[in-house]
Amino acid sequence: MxxxxxxxxxxxxxxxxxxxxxxxxxxxxxxxxxxxxxxxxxxxLPEGAAVIAAKDEFAPIWTDLTQWGKVLFIVHTDDIVLEAEGSLPEGSEGHGWFNIHGDSPIGGHIKKDNCASVTFVDRAFHGRRSCSVWFMNAKGSAMFKVFVRRDENRELIAEQLAKFEALHDRYAPR
Known part of the structure; x- marks a missing residue:
């Protein structure tokens, strides 16, 4: 070997x-x-728990996510886990960035070209089902993640879960 x-x-x-x-x-x-x-x-992860879409799907996936209502947006680095709750604004490309601005606490500039893939993650997290969309870089880390939110009973919001499952299934291998 x-x-x-x-x-x-x-x-x-x-x-x-x-x-x-x-x-x-x-x-x-x-x-x-x-x-x-x-x-x-x-x-x-077990089969189906992580479904990977090509980096070329960044924009269509982002556009779909803008229709989910308030989501949980997380940036997780070695130094901080930043959580923001809000709707994802539409994005536009300019000057090498994917720019997101709108009536939401979530805004800024994403280096879209650094996205190597988009992964739909459906797995248990601390004993509960968790569903999220991870925008992955070439280094193997998440640039950021978008999570299906939970309601006051800590259950996944059904409408968002259905939208997540539809996207997940669209990109799942056949």
Whole structure:
């Protein structure tokens, strides 16, 4: 076995072990424990739990998400987990950025060209179903995530869940 194959096998083994230890934990924490990327953890989730769309689908997926109403928008780095609740504004491209501005607390500029893929994640998180859309970069980390919100009873909002499931299924392998 060559060194690269062995390294890939070692990384996968570490990822599987870390995921088995905390299957409903924070993906970034699981990845950190295994010394792999979040994308490598998403790749080993059970079939259907992580459905990947091509980077070319960024704009159509974003447009769909603007119709979901208030979502939970999360940016998770080593230094901060920033959560913002609001509707996603329509975006427009200009000066190398995907610009989002509107009547929402969510706004700014996204380096769309850094998006390597979009992953629909449907998995247990701390014992409850969690559904989210991860815009992934080439380094294997989430640029940002958009989550289906929960109601006052901590249940996923049915209308958003249906929209998530429709998108998830649109990109699921046949």
């Amino acid at each position: 060559d060194a690269q194959t062995e390294n890939t096998g070692d990384r996968r083994a570490r990822a599987l072990a870390a995921l088995a230890e905390k299957p409903d934990g924070v993906i970034e924490a699981i990845a950190g424990a295994a010394r792999v990327t979040p994308a490598e953890i998403l790749e080993i």
